Amino acid sequence: MTRAPRRETREVTLILATIVTLIVVGIINHDFMTLQNIRFMILNSVVLSLLALGQTWVIATKGIDLSVAPIMGLTAVVTGLLEQGSGLPLVGAIGITIGIGIVLGTVNGLLVAKLNIPPIIVTLGTYSLYSGLMFIYSNGTDVVSVPPAYATFGNGTLAHWLPIPIPVLILAAILFLCWFVLGHTIFGRAVLAIGNNAVAAYNAGVSVVATQIRVYMISGLLAAIAGFVFLCYTGSATVTTGTGDHVELQSIAVALIGGTAIVGGRGNMVGTVLGGLFLSVVLTALVFLHVPPIWYSAGEGAMILVTVTLGMRQNAARKAIR
């Protein structure tokens, strides 16, 4: 497994693209480059970036996780309703979030690894299952508000001397963990090896089953955290949270924009978060340029096509090596 040459290209491209967008749109509309708006754009990218980090893990093993959307929604609805009904404290909510994520993610992992069902089918099935659970649990009740402790968790800062919103700190911590584990641990190498060639990895002594289960567990956990952050950030959750906005497709898009290869074997955690930020900046820029909202998803689609075509040369090089 050779490391792709000049691996940082995608990160540099994304940073440059983000800066160019900021400057160009900032010149056209002076309200765009305010500190407040930049803070909003960063904060706004956190939920999608968390989902996409989980997706990056899964795609790196040549899998795919469509069920991140209902896992995110289910977590938001369950924690929000428990708080609304019985005043669940923040610590309890975080515990429940982690529990939901690990359990639902592990179910995906077991189905994929133990029963050998293709990931797209497994997560398509659990997508229906989990969104059904969400519907049954909420029974049509929406979360309409969250207490101050939750709101602080979703929007506030830890201390006055550290003016960075808590969700951004969480994202930064998780990004560091993901980056470190994928690039610098045996588990990370196993993930990439499976993505490159699962049979070869198996023959080389990698525990394919255990690694796959863990990868889907990570994806479920990050989706659940994204759901809780979403609840605290927006202060609301409904039965269509996650599934209604097709965040599963968006998270795949962000991972791909970030330079992760859909054919497996290559994951780029930093790129994923930069991709989420870039998407957030572009979508906000469209608002400031008075583009009608109906064209936002076309913008997303065009971005995916452009980045994938940009990545073509790299892919061609990889194929030539094989």
Added chain:
Amino acid sequence: MSNSVTARRSRSRFPLGGWESSLLVLFVLQVLASSFSIPGFFDSFSSWLGLTENFLPFGIVALGLSVVILTGGIDLSVGSTAGLGAIVMAELWLHLGMPIWIAVMIGVALGALVGLINGLIITRFNTEPLIATLATSFIYRSVGTALAGESPPSGFPDSFNALGQGAIGGLIPYQLILFSILAVLFALLMSRSAYGRKIVMVGYNGDAARYSGLRVGRIVTSAYVISGAMAALAGIVLAAYYSAVRPDMGDILLLTTITTVVLGGISIFGGEGSIGGVVIAVLLLGFLRQGMLIAGFSDMVTTMVTGAILLAAITIRNLLSGRGTGMALLVRRFRNLGRDKLTEATK
């Protein structure tokens, strides 16, 4: 391991394989059970046939999607394409005063065009079908929403609405006739024509197909053209059923249709499966959902059951396939990586 391309050919006298037969038995049992246990499921033959109007658009999409999945690809844009096709049809009829059946044909042709774009992106730029159709689905959705405007057209002529709601002699729904014709056409095309064998060959082993002199790019592109046209047609049938169009009306189609195709026995990796299985899966899932809805379950619960059935069916299929467990299954799953060498090694 016998080659499934030749294996299927040798037993092609039997219209249904083992998987399809089991589905058929399950379908008959399910209909019988629902008829006896759910009041209102089988009041009369015509009302029972009328239930199909609620799910046959899914079936039309499933037929087209089957061809794509047989080539080893996937088309995530069917939902947006359905919405786009229906909206273009409705706008042509409303604003240009075009006769509605001409507008319908243009709508379907547009679906084919949109599929052609998908196919060309996939084959010319060598893009993964999942990414390409994910991206184009976003774009088609925007275009559809933009064309629909603030108040999408509704109130089509009765002759058109009959396509979605009417029945010949009050008995056989037009939708059912349309679906039956398409199903027979697709089944013959896939199992009896050279074109169908090429599709399966490309899906079973793209490299071998290329070395055999098949124009793989063209064959794959044609599959997306078919899928796009079928999606647009399904959108138009939905428009006739509701007598209205909405840009997001195709959204519900995608996940259910993939479920149907896979349950119908078409391998998600391509190269394996038959249209007959898909047709039975359409009826099985469709009547199951309708039965549950009539019995008073909510839409989400039926969706949940659909998901559970999908997982259970694939699990049972894996367990019964008798091709071993553990390593052998793993090899099968990743057979795209140097398939021939690996199957040699595990013989």
